[in-house]
Amino acid sequence: MILLKNDGLLPLKKGSSIAVVGNYASQQHLTSDYAGGGGSYGGCWPDSKEGCIVTIAEAIAGANAGGTTKTSGKQKSDNATIAAALSIASAADTVVLALGEISTEGEGHDRADIVLDDASLELATRVFALEKPVLLVLSNGCSIALDGLIEPSNAIVEAFDPGHSTRQLAALLFGGANNWGKMPVTIYPHNYTTGAAGGLPAQRMDNYDMVKAPVSAAAASSHRGSALRR
Secondary structure (H helix, E strand, O other), X not given: OEEEEEOOOOOXXXXXXXXXXXXXXXXXXXXXXXXXXXXXXXXXXXXXXXXXXXXXXXXXXXHOOOOEEEEOOOOOOOHHHHHHHHHHHHOOOXXXXXXXXXXXXXXXXXXXOOOOOHHHHXXXXXXXXXXXXXXXXXXXXXXXXXXXXXXXXXXXXEOOOOOOOHHHHHHHHXXXXXXXXXXXXXXXXXXXXXXXXXXXXXXXXXXXXXXXXXXXXXXXXXXXXXXXXX
Protein backbone atom coordinates (compact mmCIF):
# COMPACT_ATOMS: atom_id res chain seq x y z
CA MET A 1 0.00 0.00 0.00
CA ILE A 2 1.33 3.43 -0.96
CA LEU A 3 0.39 6.72 0.69
CA LEU A 4 0.18 9.24 -2.15
CA LYS A 5 -1.31 12.17 -0.25
CA ASN A 6 -2.20 13.13 3.31
CA ASP A 7 -3.12 16.62 4.41
CA GLY A 8 -3.75 15.51 7.99
CA LEU A 9 -6.78 13.25 7.55
CA LEU A 10 -4.75 10.11 8.29
CA PRO A 11 -4.60 8.34 10.60
CA LEU A 12 -8.36 7.96 10.81
CA LYS A 13 -9.88 8.37 14.27
CA LYS A 14 -11.34 5.28 15.89
CA GLY A 15 -14.82 5.79 17.25
CA SER A 16 -15.84 8.15 14.44
CA SER A 17 -18.61 7.95 11.87
CA ILE A 18 -17.22 6.67 8.57
CA ALA A 19 -18.93 6.05 5.23
CA VAL A 20 -17.27 3.67 2.79
CA VAL A 21 -18.69 4.16 -0.70
CA GLY A 22 -17.66 3.41 -4.27
CA ASN A 23 -17.49 0.41 -6.56
CA TYR A 24 -14.81 -1.21 -4.38
CA ALA A 25 -16.36 -0.55 -0.97
CA SER A 26 -17.88 -4.04 -0.74
CA GLN A 27 -15.99 -5.72 -3.57
CA GLN A 28 -14.52 -9.16 -2.83
CA HIS A 29 -12.70 -9.43 -6.15
CA LEU A 30 -9.52 -7.88 -4.81
CA THR A 31 -7.08 -10.37 -6.32
CA SER A 32 -5.46 -10.75 -9.70
CA ASP A 33 -6.82 -13.00 -12.43
CA TYR A 34 -4.32 -15.70 -11.50
CA ALA A 35 -5.22 -16.05 -7.80
CA GLY A 36 -7.02 -19.04 -6.34
CA GLY A 37 -7.14 -22.72 -7.06
CA GLY A 38 -9.44 -22.25 -10.02
CA GLY A 39 -7.07 -19.90 -11.77
CA SER A 40 -9.08 -16.82 -12.68
CA TYR A 41 -11.11 -14.60 -10.37
CA GLY A 42 -10.29 -16.52 -7.23
CA GLY A 43 -8.50 -16.07 -4.00
CA CYS A 44 -9.81 -18.75 -1.65
CA TRP A 45 -7.97 -22.04 -1.94
CA PRO A 46 -8.70 -24.72 -3.11
CA ASP A 47 -11.48 -23.33 -5.34
CA SER A 48 -11.92 -19.95 -6.99
CA LYS A 49 -14.68 -18.61 -4.77
CA GLU A 50 -14.10 -15.31 -2.97
CA GLY A 51 -16.14 -15.78 0.20
CA CYS A 52 -13.03 -15.58 2.37
CA ILE A 53 -12.04 -12.12 1.09
CA VAL A 54 -12.61 -9.34 3.65
CA THR A 55 -13.88 -6.26 1.85
CA ILE A 56 -12.39 -2.80 2.37
CA ALA A 57 -15.59 -1.69 4.13
CA GLU A 58 -15.54 -4.73 6.45
CA ALA A 59 -11.87 -4.18 7.29
CA ILE A 60 -12.44 -0.51 8.11
CA ALA A 61 -15.51 -1.38 10.21
CA GLY A 62 -13.46 -3.90 12.16
CA ALA A 63 -10.75 -1.33 12.88
CA ASN A 64 -13.15 1.50 13.75
CA ALA A 65 -13.68 0.38 17.35
CA GLY A 66 -16.47 2.27 19.11
CA GLY A 67 -17.54 4.03 15.94
CA THR A 68 -20.04 3.49 13.16
CA THR A 69 -19.08 2.38 9.66
CA LYS A 70 -21.69 2.27 6.92
CA THR A 71 -21.32 1.26 3.31
CA SER A 72 -23.46 1.50 0.21
CA GLY A 73 -22.38 -1.90 -1.03
CA LYS A 74 -21.16 -2.50 -4.56
CA GLN A 75 -21.49 0.69 -6.58
CA LYS A 76 -23.59 0.49 -9.72
CA SER A 77 -24.16 3.06 -12.42
CA ASP A 78 -27.85 3.64 -11.65
CA ASN A 79 -29.05 6.83 -9.98
CA ALA A 80 -30.64 5.03 -7.02
CA THR A 81 -27.34 3.41 -6.00
CA ILE A 82 -25.44 6.68 -6.27
CA ALA A 83 -28.17 8.45 -4.26
CA ALA A 84 -27.89 5.81 -1.51
CA ALA A 85 -24.11 6.27 -1.37
CA LEU A 86 -24.47 10.05 -1.12
CA SER A 87 -27.04 9.69 1.67
CA ILE A 88 -24.61 7.60 3.73
CA ALA A 89 -21.71 9.92 2.95
CA SER A 90 -23.59 13.08 3.89
CA ALA A 91 -24.31 11.71 7.38
CA ALA A 92 -20.72 10.62 8.11
CA ASP A 93 -17.79 12.47 9.65
CA THR A 94 -15.38 11.03 7.09
CA VAL A 95 -15.91 9.47 3.67
CA VAL A 96 -13.73 6.67 2.32
CA LEU A 97 -14.12 6.67 -1.45
CA ALA A 98 -13.06 3.17 -2.53
CA LEU A 99 -12.69 3.14 -6.30
CA GLY A 100 -11.03 0.85 -8.79
CA GLU A 101 -10.99 -0.47 -12.32
CA ILE A 102 -10.63 -4.17 -12.90
CA SER A 103 -13.96 -5.32 -14.32
CA THR A 104 -12.99 -4.26 -17.83
CA GLU A 105 -9.58 -5.92 -17.86
CA GLY A 106 -8.17 -9.37 -17.40
CA GLU A 107 -6.56 -12.22 -19.24
CA GLY A 108 -7.32 -11.75 -22.92
CA HIS A 109 -9.20 -8.45 -22.57
CA ASP A 110 -6.94 -5.54 -21.68
CA ARG A 111 -8.30 -2.03 -21.39
CA ALA A 112 -7.03 0.68 -23.70
CA ASP A 113 -7.54 3.60 -21.31
CA ILE A 114 -6.48 4.48 -17.76
CA VAL A 115 -9.49 6.54 -16.68
CA LEU A 116 -12.07 5.33 -14.16
CA ASP A 117 -15.58 4.47 -15.32
CA ASP A 118 -18.15 7.26 -15.66
CA ALA A 119 -20.23 6.15 -12.66
CA SER A 120 -17.20 6.20 -10.34
CA LEU A 121 -16.15 9.64 -11.56
CA GLU A 122 -19.68 10.97 -11.12
CA LEU A 123 -19.87 9.58 -7.59
CA ALA A 124 -16.49 11.10 -6.75
CA THR A 125 -17.56 14.52 -8.02
CA ARG A 126 -20.77 14.45 -5.98
CA VAL A 127 -19.00 13.18 -2.85
CA PHE A 128 -16.45 16.00 -3.09
CA ALA A 129 -19.35 18.47 -3.36
CA LEU A 130 -20.49 17.41 0.12
CA GLU A 131 -17.33 19.10 1.47
CA LYS A 132 -16.61 16.22 3.84
CA PRO A 133 -13.10 14.94 4.61
CA VAL A 134 -12.46 12.36 1.86
CA LEU A 135 -9.98 9.51 1.80
CA LEU A 136 -9.56 8.09 -1.70
CA VAL A 137 -8.56 4.40 -1.70
CA LEU A 138 -7.68 2.91 -5.09
CA SER A 139 -7.78 -0.81 -5.86
CA ASN A 140 -6.52 -1.73 -9.31
CA GLY A 141 -4.15 -3.95 -11.23
CA CYS A 142 -2.89 -1.28 -13.64
CA SER A 143 -2.30 2.44 -13.44
CA ILE A 144 -5.29 4.74 -13.00
CA ALA A 145 -5.38 8.37 -14.05
CA LEU A 146 -6.06 10.70 -11.12
CA ASP A 147 -7.26 13.70 -13.12
CA GLY A 148 -9.69 15.70 -10.98
CA LEU A 149 -9.22 13.46 -7.95
CA ILE A 150 -6.01 14.71 -6.34
CA GLU A 151 -6.90 18.23 -5.23
CA PRO A 152 -10.34 17.53 -3.66
CA SER A 153 -9.12 14.41 -1.82
CA ASN A 154 -7.72 14.97 1.67
CA ALA A 155 -5.74 11.72 1.50
CA ILE A 156 -5.04 9.17 -1.25
CA VAL A 157 -3.91 5.57 -0.84
CA GLU A 158 -2.98 3.25 -3.71
CA ALA A 159 -3.81 -0.28 -2.53
CA PHE A 160 -3.53 -2.04 -5.92
CA ASP A 161 -5.07 -5.53 -5.43
CA PRO A 162 -5.05 -5.89 -1.62
CA GLY A 163 -6.42 -9.45 -1.71
CA HIS A 164 -6.23 -10.88 1.80
CA SER A 165 -4.49 -7.76 3.16
CA THR A 166 -7.46 -5.45 3.69
CA ARG A 167 -7.08 -5.72 7.49
CA GLN A 168 -3.46 -4.62 7.09
CA LEU A 169 -4.74 -1.73 4.95
CA ALA A 170 -7.15 -0.74 7.71
CA ALA A 171 -4.32 -0.87 10.26
CA LEU A 172 -2.35 1.58 8.13
CA LEU A 173 -5.36 3.87 7.77
CA PHE A 174 -5.95 4.01 11.53
CA GLY A 175 -2.28 4.40 12.45
CA GLY A 176 -1.79 0.89 13.80
CA ALA A 177 1.13 0.51 11.40
CA ASN A 178 3.35 2.90 9.45
CA ASN A 179 5.10 0.84 6.81
CA TRP A 180 3.88 2.41 3.60
CA GLY A 181 5.48 1.30 0.35
CA LYS A 182 6.74 3.11 -2.74
CA MET A 183 5.10 3.34 -6.15
CA PRO A 184 6.37 0.67 -8.58
CA VAL A 185 4.69 2.31 -11.58
CA THR A 186 4.23 5.79 -13.04
CA ILE A 187 0.85 7.49 -12.76
CA TYR A 188 0.08 9.18 -16.06
CA PRO A 189 -2.61 11.80 -16.72
CA HIS A 190 -5.57 10.73 -18.81
CA ASN A 191 -4.25 12.44 -21.93
CA TYR A 192 -1.34 10.00 -22.00
CA THR A 193 -3.68 7.41 -23.50
CA THR A 194 -5.93 9.81 -25.40
CA GLY A 195 -3.26 12.09 -26.83
CA ALA A 196 -2.88 15.82 -26.33
CA ALA A 197 -2.17 18.81 -28.54
CA GLY A 198 1.57 19.48 -28.62
CA GLY A 199 2.29 16.45 -26.45
CA LEU A 200 2.52 12.71 -26.83
CA PRO A 201 0.32 10.97 -29.35
CA ALA A 202 -2.20 8.55 -27.88
CA GLN A 203 -0.51 5.66 -26.05
CA ARG A 204 -3.18 2.97 -25.70
CA MET A 205 -2.76 0.57 -22.79
CA ASP A 206 -3.41 -2.41 -25.03
CA ASN A 207 -0.46 -1.54 -27.31
CA TYR A 208 2.37 -3.91 -26.42
CA ASP A 209 4.83 -2.83 -29.11
CA MET A 210 8.13 -2.97 -27.18
CA VAL A 211 10.19 -1.68 -30.13
CA LYS A 212 8.85 1.85 -30.56
CA ALA A 213 9.30 4.15 -27.58
CA PRO A 214 6.76 6.94 -26.96
CA VAL A 215 7.76 10.15 -28.73
CA SER A 216 6.19 13.59 -28.81
CA ALA A 217 3.92 14.50 -31.68
CA ALA A 218 6.44 17.13 -32.82
CA ALA A 219 9.30 14.62 -32.78
CA ALA A 220 7.22 12.08 -34.66
CA SER A 221 6.40 14.68 -37.31
CA SER A 222 10.07 15.69 -37.60
CA HIS A 223 11.12 12.06 -37.95
CA ARG A 224 8.60 11.48 -40.72
CA GLY A 225 9.88 14.59 -42.54
CA SER A 226 13.49 13.39 -42.29
CA ALA A 227 12.53 9.99 -43.63
CA LEU A 228 10.79 11.57 -46.62
CA ARG A 229 13.81 13.75 -47.38
CA ARG A 230 16.10 10.72 -47.34
